[in-house]
């Protein structure tokens with residue numbers, strides 16, 4: 145697969161410079177009895193060339209983390225830096241320019257523009273970057289090819305299936321030299337083969353020098369990442385480049401912030417101890433939130449997937 149996404153034109157200089165930094169990030173929503181501490185002091189650095197997966201039970205703060213990383217939301221306290229530039233205090237215009245220049249974002253809702261064809265949707269960020277329409281079209285066409293929908297370039301979103309629209313949205317996030325790609329469940333509407341193909345594209349993009357942050361519920365998707373961080377109740381409870389096990393995580397105490405707060409609400413209760421996830425405090429969806437770890441554990445024992453770093457290349 146050789147297209148604009150991995151061509152020298154589209155490459156970001158490979159190195160280990162931090163593309164994204166979160167420093168002591170807290171995010172509270174609501175007030176009084178409705179106050180929710182979605183994130184409670186998260187530190188995270190994602191370097192150029194690195195793909196980091198974020199996992200955790202429903203309500204643990206994954207989407208909040210991604211929105212803050214993309215400058216779509218503002219921390220209650222703490223700092224977010226993209227390519228070394230702090231987002232706090234930037235004017236909306238400067239923030240928009242930084243986002244446009246540096247970021248590709250695959251949203252859970254795809255946000256394709258219905259009045260534009262697939263190729264026009266993908267061209268848009270590059271035209272906003274200021275490159276010629278002809279060059280933008282060439283890159284967009286290549287990006288669509290990379291995710292397997294080159295033949296749909298002239299279709300409008302309403303004339304495509306959900307999975308096809310999702311691939312167009314991914315092409316739009318990856319087109320051009322984005323230093324940081326943020327993806328929130330990017331494979332949700334795709335069959336498993338297409339989902340894997342999309343992750344391969346994301347992986348290739350990171351190998352070419354971009355940084356990636358991928359929210360996923362699926363262990364086999366996280367297996368494409370260099371590193372996985374696991375959130376629970378707004379805290380990073382584990383960060384690993386090797387397969388985690390339920391035992392290793394449940395045996396580790398959940399860090400408590402300096403103010404001693406535990407976060408959560410009645411709807412999203414805070415866990416009360418290392419076994420709380422098994423006791424049912426983990427997910428609003430009724431799951432214990434540790435299915436992912438069971439999968440890791442099984443795949444590590446069977447050796448079939450090769451764990452986090454063995455299953456992808």
Ligand SMILES: Nc1ncnc2c1ncn2[C@@H]1O[C@H](COP(=O)(O)OP(=O)(O)OP(=O)(O)O)[C@@H](O)[C@H]1O
Nearest residue numbers: 173174180182201202203204205206207208209412
């Ligand atoms: N705008 C908001 N107003 C109030 N509470 C919010 C808001 N956004 C998120 N929350 C709360 O913050 C917590 C974290 O939510 P978030 O969506 O980040 O979790 P998540 O891990 O992405 O969940 P899911 O896997 O279900 O998408 C939840 O308790 C959620 O209800």
